[in-house]
Amino acid sequence: MNDKWNFSMDEKTMNIYRNLNEQIDKVFRHTRQGSIKTRYRYEDGMNHFAKFLAETFKKQNLNKIENKHLQGYVEQMQESGYSKSYITTNLSAIRFFVDVRGGDSKKLSINKKLGVLPRTREDRIGSNKAWNDTEVKRFIEYANNKNEFRYADMVNLSYSHGLRVHEVARLDKSQLGDALEKGFLTVKGKGGLIRSIPLSNKELVERLYKETKSGEKVFINKEEKTHKVINNLQVFIYNHNKEFRNSDKSLTFHGLRHVYAQRRYRELTQKGFNDYSARLKVSRELGHFRVKITDIYLS
Incomplete structure (x- = not known):
């Protein structure tokens, strides 16, 4: 900042x-x-x-x-x-x-x-600003080199599970424990909607679980305010875009949900889901009530 x-x-x-x-x-x-x-x-x-x-x-x-x-x-x-x-x-x-x-x-x-x-509508929902795999990898390496290990893990977790930045910030040790036991990461999103996302990066979740003390949040220390950590992360991404992006597009944390949606949709259709069923499932995993909103992430 x-x-x-x-x-x-x-x-x-x-x-x-x-x-x-x-x-x-x-x-x-x-x-x-x-x-x-x-x-x-x-x-x-x-x-x-x-x-x-x-x-x-x-x-x-x-x-x-x-x-x-x-x-x-x-x-x-x-x-x-x-x-x-x-x-x-x-x-x-x-x-x-x-x-x-x-x-x-x-x-x-x-x-x-x-x-x-x-x-704008883009500010509220976001345009198609999906990161690609190389950009995510570069960001994680860059953040780690800057000793911003927390930022690297927060981006990695959202990339793997399509979480909103507030959902990542609110995670606690018990949620990670449940995810490792059940194979689904359960979070409470907008409007109090509770949803479960298939655990897709078990190695990361296991490490974060071991590093987090019992009863504490994964990324927010007791003396910190959640919104300040979130804002600092967003400003870090904004200020260092040129260090990891592949094009002139501006990458934001929200763009990680785009890449998750697109990757997940491909996985589901390859498994035999028809177009509507795949979109519906992605919609539920993103925490949306309407499939139509999810179309924005897939376009």
Whole structure:
């Protein structure tokens, strides 16, 4: 990630940041607006914004958040490679905070004026940006050479099983143990949908199982926040694309689900499944309710 976000604060700036955090904590401790999950995510977004305010503007309080603060924040996040989704969610967190505090978030510029365009269909679902086998191999070698062993394993696991990045990040030791015992990796995806995927990289799962302590997550340490690990991984992939890709296409973590879908579809049709049955099975393994959505991954 861009070094701008590796804050090395002097004592004065750190005190400002702590003061801003106290203001944020007070608001979120007493509000009951929104779901618990939303409040947690918004509070984290505000803490991220507070770091920026302390470092860049030396702002002592959050009573008056202005467009100049949002504009600078957006520009710095974009320069650092944050996803459009992450940026828009953090802006929503700021507006939520302003309104809960009794302000009027409608006075702040809309995202478009801040240079943040709405997520496109491609952002939500993804175009056909499937990695090929060589690109996956190159990434794993590159990440390992950079001592980013966790990133290498997360990419490898998604490539093997078609998991979303959040599903990979949430895996714990017990899930891997069950997978080794039953031959299926079971995960909870979007909408709470539970699905089982055939275990296709037993060697990797066995190693991760041995390396993970009982009761702990595979890739997230206790002191870490899941979304930060996910974002750092995505930024790493974005910043180092040229080191492992074979073409000019931009590779993302989501593209690993594309390559899984295409590979799995070929496997199933070679085993005798007709076109619809193969697409339906791939759809279920990706965690989709409709076959039509899966067609995007296969095109």
